[in-house]
Amino acid sequence: MFKNSFSVLLIEDSNADFRLIQEFLGESESPAFNLTRSDNFSSGLNSISEKRPDVVLLDLSLPDCNGLEALTAIKSRFPQIPVIICSGAEDKEITVNALQIGAQDYVYKGKFDSYSLSRSLIFAYERNRLAIELEKKNIFEQENEERYRLFFQYNPHPAFLFEHDTLEIIEVNQAVIEKYGYQERDLIGKKILEIFHKQDFEKVTTEIDSYHFGVNRVRRIIHKKKNGSELIADSTIYKFRFRNQILDLAVITDVTEMVRNRESILASLAEKDTLIQEIHHRVKNNMQIMVSLLNLQADNAMTRELTSKELYGLLKDTESRVFSMSLVHNELYKSRDLSHVDFSSYLNMLLQNLWNLYGVGRNITQTISAQGLILNMDTAIPLGLIACELVTNALKHAFAEKSKGKIRIDVAQESSRITVTIEDDGKGLPAGYLGKNHDTLGLQLVQILTKQIEGELKIEILNPGTKFQIQFPERE
Structure with missing residues (x-):
């Protein structure tokens, strides 16, 4: 029992x-x-x-x-x-x-x-x-x-007993039935070649002919289950005499999962290596963008004499821009595929930093609606800089004479296009502002970055406040 x-x-x-x-x-x-x-x-x-x-x-x-x-x-x-x-x-x-x-x-x-x-x-x-x-x-x-x-x-591995000369299967154990999907009657009396692909018949037959008495180690080969699926196997063959017959006992070790896991790991490592190299090049490019921003800031400062307070303000602006770019990389490293950024998480972190950097109190609130927006790095960095510039501008100028206010960021995706709206309810732009050419560094940067993502920039004066809308094509 x-x-x-x-x-x-x-x-x-x-x-x-x-x-x-x-x-x-x-x-x-x-x-x-x-x-x-x-x-x-x-x-x-x-x-x-x-x-x-x-x-x-x-x-x-x-x-x-x-x-x-x-x-x-x-x-x-x-x-x-x-x-x-x-x-x-x-x-x-x-x-x-x-x-x-x-x-x-x-x-x-x-x-x-x-x-x-x-x-x-x-x-x-x-x-x-x-x-x-x-x-x-x-x-x-x-x-x-x-x-x-x-x-x-009771052998836990599939085992086939077959005649050495005729290759006919004499007996199989329960593990064969479980692993290969055959019934015992499907295999008894059939040739051992039944479990191989036809293109391998000649190779297998030649190998069986080469067996010596005792233990034979057979190289790794693909077996075929009843349903047609493949099984990668290592085999140990015992050749012996029994009652005037020469028999072969084949004990099979299934290594399918081990081999495929190894292949999957190697493929994943190769993919990660490619992505890391790509990120390395992008980091270099982003460093160049930072240098260009500093040069623009320096050129802007050279055109006029600055007070210590104005210089401090420029340095804080530069700090927020650098942080907005580094934050993209921070979100990128948290991402599983190392190539896309959760932009909703990014915006929350960005606004939290800007509130701290400029000492904004609870009287100015923020609302972000961007759930599910996943952007590649080439889009996330310029769009992040745009958001940084527009929110910073609102914090510095829109609420200068107002005790309360709010900034809202909305994202909409439709017909392979993405629309990002950034608006505030501050004091708004001066009369006639939209009809003039403006050479401020912040607005120049927003316009340049909008073109970089092949987008369109629209500015609308609200009552009260200002709305900036950037629309651009969705990219993989």
């Missing part, structure tokens, strides 16, 4: 490996695994004697005993308790020696998951249990065949 729970003793000195195995076994709901641990061989022997676990998981690198010596001692004192070797070293000789001494299985750290580890434990227990029953009956041939069947059927 199938057990609902298993007691497992892990003899392992590594805390990290213990936690990993504990996590894997904790994921199994049926059967449940009750895991205990000893961190050295001596305490492990005592635990086996006291608790009589169903299965022992034994690390080969223990501080107080060599792994194979530990295995020998356990099998000598407790021959009826199954032992699975759990090691980080892939050593064929040690593996063979461990199995000859009496280990039920040999699993490699880092190469198993929750499913394969639990199946290995079940297999070890069931194989050992049936072996004891068969031993009691003293039926040598039946015992050997049953051992093989348990090894074959």
